Amino acid sequence: MKTVNIGLIGLGTVGTGLVKALNANGPILKKRLGIDLNLLLIAEKNWRKARDVKIPLSLRASGARALIADPRIDIVVELIGGCGDARSYIVEALKRGKHVVTANKALLAAHGEGIFEQARRGGLDLYYEASVCGAIPIIKTIREGLASNRISSIFGIVNGTCNYILSRMTESGMEFAEALGEAQRLGYAEANPALDIEGDDSAHKLAILATLASGLWIPLRAIYTEGITHVSLMDIRYAREFDRVIKLLAIFKRQGNAVEARVHPTLIPARHLLASVSGAHNAVCVNGHPAGEIVLYGSGAGQDPTASAVLSDIIDIALNIRRGCAGRISPVARGGRAAIKQIDEIETQYYLRFSVIDRPGVLAGITGILGRLQIGIASVIQTERGGTVPVVIMTHRALERNVRKALARIDRLPFVKAKTTLIRVEENL
């Protein structure tokens, strides 16, 4: 029986999950695959931390570099995260001809271009299913299951924290701060939640998905990123009036060479499957030709789901090692760099909530400015009366540059009492 030796760097939450999964399913996998997936060494800085797995002393490497240098190791699994040590470990492992499995979205989003290229040149496997959406096999689906397709768009709920918060606001009428507090108490949000709620985590994942889907390198800095901190319960309720739900979406679109890649709260039709994705779950909707629309849903984070993805990657590589066909599939296709549309250049529909003094002529003032900038109005809601009231307008498709110009003008009108809220709308997911 073929033995494949695994070196694990980082025994945190996911690393511990991997050890547990190997303990639980290793014997059945050995039988199923005819391969012994042998966890040979683990490098970890802090062995004193309490963990719910017991690691024999013989598995403890003297350090990550020693682990990488060990000639017995076939696959290096990097689970420490971040762009510092992780990067140099992966680069070093590839240099030494090791295959790599990583869950490191921040690293791949920032430095994937060079790392992917290094793996390709070395004829090595670099797998990263766990970097996007935990247990959901979205990387494999785009790379292989939809290999025959031209992918025209991706719409993803890829951050469980944000989806939990928005779901609680929608289902239980909580305000943002209350829902965030609950998410923190339940462990769905970090003590410092910025990376999640500001949208950056979603942008990392989108960079990876969009690069994979297009074969074009999508740099992180080109992704327009807006979090959910400005979404209010009021907007969620108005959205419902339009039969819409607000989700934080990671959006990729491609028409020929025109590429869009952006992360922001989005009104989507309540009847779309993504609108039914609640709690901390993730889901990704991919549109391709000839497949049509495919949606994948599951647990996007957590010890076990992420370990599932890491271990499935290890299996894929082990199958390649046995047959001597490493590098059988490129980590990404190679198609150059993408020219990504600036956010100003996109065209979509908009939900606009104005705070205005309730008096005659106000709507005429607003719609006049919108009209002069070619922004058509699909519908208007003004239910409250007296004092300062919200007026909500859904536009037809319009150029974002024009919408921003219009809002800059409108927000200077004397009867407008607060900055206008803008949320983008996706009608045809």
Next chain:
Amino acid sequence: MKTVNIGLIGLGTVGTGLVKALNANGPILKKRLGIDLNLLLIAEKNWRKARDVKIPLSLRASGARALIADPRIDIVVELIGGCGDARSYIVEALKRGKHVVTANKALLAAHGEGIFEQARRGGLDLYYEASVCGAIPIIKTIREGLASNRISSIFGIVNGTCNYILSRMTESGMEFAEALGEAQRLGYAEANPALDIEGDDSAHKLAILATLASGLWIPLRAIYTEGITHVSLMDIRYAREFDRVIKLLAIFKRQGNAVEARVHPTLIPARHLLASVSGAHNAVCVNGHPAGEIVLYGSGAGQDPTASAVLSDIIDIALNIRRGCAGRISPVARGGRAAIKQIDEIETQYYLRFSVIDRPGVLAGITGILGRLQIGIASVIQTERGGTVPVVIMTHRALERNVRKALARIDRLPFVKAKTTLIRVEENL
């Protein structure tokens, strides 16, 4: 550049879709993969049929056997369906050392065991993504994306015709016959819809999924199969009272060696994602450890979606051919035969609709019989009064044998006016 020669048997709907997909995406695939997927020969009995693709004369094989015998052909794509010629073509192709792609669910469900074994012995690839759920990469997901998992259950909406009919009944209040008629007019149902609405098509797909997920051969005849012809609008409306939706589900469950494989209409919680799958779409929910719950959704049939799956399979095999690693993954794991529970032996909850004369003592008579057979009652609805009325009972978990015994007795009671309707319930998908 590596050229992989493809021989296509059957230029029907899906075959035509494959030709179109190759025409549309072939150039980009060549660039992406560095492989020329070359459609070398097509075998088709009726060249006179009108098709929306033009096939050069040079591609027309003199017959399927000649195509299979052609030494240039690397991959034989079987798209004629059925268990007759298709079987002998696939067997012959494997004998001659050709790799095979097929969309033939009936054949694999009935004769997969031998065909898979033949491919394995020959070290050949036999791919069949298109046999289950069209464009949805469910085979790849179970075989590879979740390779690290022990799969404990699968719940699938795998027949678009039935889901279309049930969706229309649910959303528009149509009776079964009316919804079926509409499905036929729109092309979602065949003129002879039996294979779909009696559940057999779903059973074929379940046999394949369950065999793949368990590594145990699940014979078609062991799958309890019940279609949707007895589902009435009344049942759909009562289901809603319980916050449930009725779907035709293909169900696989495994606990140790206890395996269930069954197809029947099922009440599922309205909040579950599968409940939101409407129209002719398919979706499959897979539960595994450590991945948790994964749902895949998409177009389960049709020319383009099915061609997407066929072509993605061709790509997978072409990548293996280039690297000389055919047979890298077994078509199924090899774990012997499954001992499948008889339907009598399953335990679940039941929705029971009795037609009874509205008079005192009736409920006592029914519940007395249920109680004596250890069938606990979760809730009762009787909204109508006078004459013959429906009484609906949701049970707790009970043994099906007992439920059947109870119904046999109840249906003989003098105040029971029609055969009781039984629909199984799945609480924890």
